Amino acid sequence: MSSEETGLPSGWEVRRSNTKNLPYYFHPDTKDSRWEPPAGTDPERLKNYMAANHSSSGAPSAAFSAPSKENKIRAAHLLVKHRDSRRPASWREAKITRSPEDARFKIEGFQKQIQNGTSLSELATTESDCSSARKGGDLGFFGRGDMQKEFEDAAFALPVGGISNVVATASGLHLIQRLE
Structure with a gap:
């Protein structure tokens, strides 16, 4: 635009x-x-x-015209914010003060847990700094232009069921799982 x-x-x-x-x-x-x-x-x-x-x-x-459902995907994510995030607060913490380095260390720990069999949804429910945590990190359906570019590019590149590496956006650090 x-x-x-x-x-x-x-x-x-x-x-x-x-x-x-x-x-x-x-x-x-x-x-x-x-x-x-x-x-x-x-x-x-x-x-x-x-x-x-x-x-x-x-x-x-x-x-x-709005994109049809065929042009949309559904994804879930786990978000770890840091003090430099666009909005350094969440449902879990009123003021997030962790450094970007500490946030990376934390999300890489979650990534290892997922690689060892813990579901992203299960971790997102208790650990994500996004309000989508109450839905296991599920963001619902979205199309191109609905999300931050880095997030969107990573999500659309995933196969259904695939989980991304750590993705950095203005909101913080994400692990993304494409659901549909």
Whole structure:
């Protein structure tokens, strides 16, 4: 999506929140995220873009039709956040202070447990810093453009049942399992 298409200032993009299933605004270079459009947004262009791509009422226009279920996958993940994560807090910890190195050590330990037969779902339920933990890390179905690029690329590259190596995103470190 281009700035010309969305009306957002250069570098900004529209993403969808996994927890609230609402669109938000994100700048990948600065890791800034917000619910309100950033300064410098063209409100008319953004309104048209949002109506075509993120409207809950009515079907999107043919030019911006939502991907069919055939273009979506279902995945689960285990997330370990660190103090440099986009939002260093979780349902488990109000303020996450671990270093990125400590987070990597921790998730690599989980990776070894999974390689030794523990299910990702079982570990995610008690250890993941994502609210999807209550569902065993299951994120449901998503298509291209719904997740952070690094996460999405790794998830789409997996075969069904496959589990990724450690994937770093602005949210933290993930182990991802493709479910469907």
